[in-house]
Amino acid sequence: MINCIIIEDQLPAQRILKKYIKDADSMNLVGVFSNAFLALEALEALESLKIDLIFLDIHLPRLSGIEFLKSLTNPPKVILTTAFSDYALESYELAVVDYLLKPFSFGRFVKAVSKVSETKSSQGLKKSNPCVYIKSGHQYFKVEISSILFVNADGDYTDVCLAVKKHVSSEPLKYWEDKLVAHGFIRVHKSHLINTEKIVKTSSSYVYLENNHKIPIGRTYKRIVIDQLTSL
Incomplete structure (x- = not known):
């Protein structure tokens, strides 16, 4: 089971993510954060809960998603969501799992989430050296x-x-x-x-x-x- 949270200030985007998470197998939505103290609440949640994945919007009030991500010392897996492609290369530098460009389909969502599943299932396995x-x-x-x-x-x-x-x-x-x-x-x-x-x-x-x-x-x-x- 993948425990996840949503950090998104737009209600339509929240609804889409909630529906996709509900329709996907082996996913558990722990919480949604969208108020003015967004980053603080998310950090508190990460301290008390075992979170595997964050769906993180880039354009957020007060603190951007990129700034929030850079502030985490040991973040879980992160999938960035945004309507703009400008941050694609920077997001790769931050080692995010994927970068979903809004509006994205359920199929594209599943492809992104599958990368988290693959990472979890491969933990502890010895890697070959081709x-x-x-x-x-x-x-x-x-x-x-x-x-x-x-x-x-x-x-x-x-x-x-x-x-x-x-x-x-x-x-x-x-x-x-x-x-x-x-x-x-x-x-x-x-x-x-x-x-x-x-x-x-x-x-x-x-x-x-x-x-x-x-x-x-x-x-x-x-x-x-x-x-x-x-x-x-």
Whole structure:
């Protein structure tokens, strides 16, 4: 059972969320917060109840949803709800479960909530460490996929970049995109493929990865990047 609360000041949005929660399996609505002391009440609830998930509106009176989220030291899972797409990249930086753009369907709601269920069911399970072989000249190097920060095109070759070294691959960037997309990698530029697990922060024009790597977001990829990051 997923225990959740709603932090939303608009009654129509509250009604939709309540209905969706009621219609969904294995969800328990603990409380709804919408008054002037919204953040304080929510914090008090989090202290006394085991909350697994918050449905959090971004545009709230006195204290925005983003500000509220940043004030929590050990927050539960959070799904942001908003009518504006401006905060999509910032929300990803805050490691929210999903970003629901109003108005959203029941199907989209279920998809977001399923990510919480998957996280709970996977707790305590040992993660595998899939590897990939990188062909460089006449040699093949075995590398754990989770150790790859990004892959970038360099003429007829590609650089597969790790934390402390890089391998020059004979394969094109499309080859790596096809192989790594199932492992959390996304294309952010015509020349760059990144590991979303290595993102430190984002801006409207760049993705910042571990080890001080700054990767540009291509103009034609910007909308795709926002959609992909917020659906992870």
